Amino acid sequence: MGFLKRYARNPAAVIGLLLVLAVIAMAVSASWIFPRDPLSLAGRPLQWPLDNPRFWLGTDNTGRDIAAQIFHGARTSLLIGLVATVVAIGIGIVIGAVAGYYGGWVDDLLMRITEAFQTLPNFLLLLVLVAVFGSNITFVTVAIGIVSWPPSARLTRAEFLTLRNREFVQACRVLGMRDRQIIFREILPNALPPIIVYASVIMAVAILLESALAFLNLSDPNIPSWGNLIGAGKGVLRVHWYVSAIPGLVILLTVLGVSLVGQGLNDALNPRLKGR
């Protein structure tokens, strides 16, 4: 198929895919390679990487195995990234589709709300949401989705504005289809490709947002997460910098992989734009 071929010919996109696959492999194999609770005491604290063959990435300041936390943290990050993205895209599609399809005062109202969300610094809103609803991992994930939806709503709206007066839509109206059917069955599939590409951006930002929250000790402390590990390393940064350095590097590679895949998808979907 042309699409896959175009994707595979782009080396950056292939590297991105490999990175994402590696993170997925880490998440899947975490329980087999590290069957013990990654947050339990594993050995003497603050052993440097490679010093002890049992802990090839060393131990953190409370004696937990860093490698185990990285593998289990991959699960957390992927799950948070995926769920938050689904929440954000879901809200964005519904609001953007309704605003773009109906126009008029509905559009005005919904765009005002979108604007309100965009005027508010999203990390500030995230802090408020976490303060109100607590640091439970479910709430944190949903909250990240809630602060990330406005751009996808704007994108969907823009697509709907160009599509809503096309002939196939008018044909649907003449056939007597309901609005809901026209919006979600007929127009949405045509509007979807740019939104799916944008999902990779949301996912990358979601992973970064959670790690920033965890760094501030405002994420769920009972879950092995990369951000929590960086936060734990804050206190011993001056000498034992590897505690923070390793999870940060993993976050970097993961976000890089997700962005490269998104860019690769974009190039493969719009071959004429390639090279821009």
Place this chain on the structure above:
Amino acid sequence: MRILLLALRRLAASLPTLLLILVGLFLLLQLAPGDTVDALVAQMGGGDPAMIEQLRSFYGLDAPVLVQLGRYLLRLVTLDLGFSAIYGKPVADVILERLPVTLLLMATALSFAFAAGMGLGVVAARRVNRWPDSLISTLGLVFYATPSFWFGMMGIVVFAVRLSWLPAGGFEEIGSGNEGLTRVLDIAWHLVLPVATLALTYLATYLRIMRASMLEVMTLDFVRTARAKGLGETAVVLRHVLRNALLPGVTLMGLQAGTMLGGSVVVESVFALPGLGRLAYESVVQRDVNTLLGIVFVSALLVIAINFIVDMLYAKLDPRIVTGS
């Protein structure tokens, strides 16, 4: 004048948005477990119920939610942000103390990110698909994927701990009694790492946008005309392409103002800077609802103001926007 009128109309349109934000957040914060009095009492190590009731009525927390909301909005019109029970002074004072640090940090980081992103974007676009372009584009991708707080921490390890070139945190040397130019230099010294940390992500975005829009503008007819009439390549790029390619970057500056304020929360925490972001974090932890609302109000105002400036700049760069309306 028409520019001003247009921008003012946009400004007026943002008032309902502001109201929406304040009402929404006020109601949201009512859902928070515990109020200021609870936090205050917990700080004092407990108190008897009669006193707690008295405190509640003193801060007006015993009235129905809608009455409280009405009172809050009315006071807001006179720019009275209420009283912070935690800091023991008016919220406006607390915020004004912290605002300059954040403004300085943001303005410096934004200018640096904008200038460096533009410069690198132009270089990448001029050498498209050759090694300078690949290098710059890869660097941009890596910067974009780096968690800013982590970059800041690694900066501390390398430049403050290992090399001791730069201070590890703080806004200035406390108790040094520096005045005038020495103080300015001292603050600049302390801000090198925080600014670099905050600017990094945005630099990457500007770079990508600038590269893309340069490439797009360079294919347009008027560029060919400029070349055909014998202009040198530098003149074509600087006078004709750059001005047109600048527009998406300027738009982005307005859109990202909010994100940058959010980013400064984290950066100020890493470097222990006494700014607005740090204050936001502290008031979340201390359940200081009044201060938190005040910060949100001020940051929304800030974002609206930045967008106003961007509108003016936009019209300056592209006169067609004004005449076209």
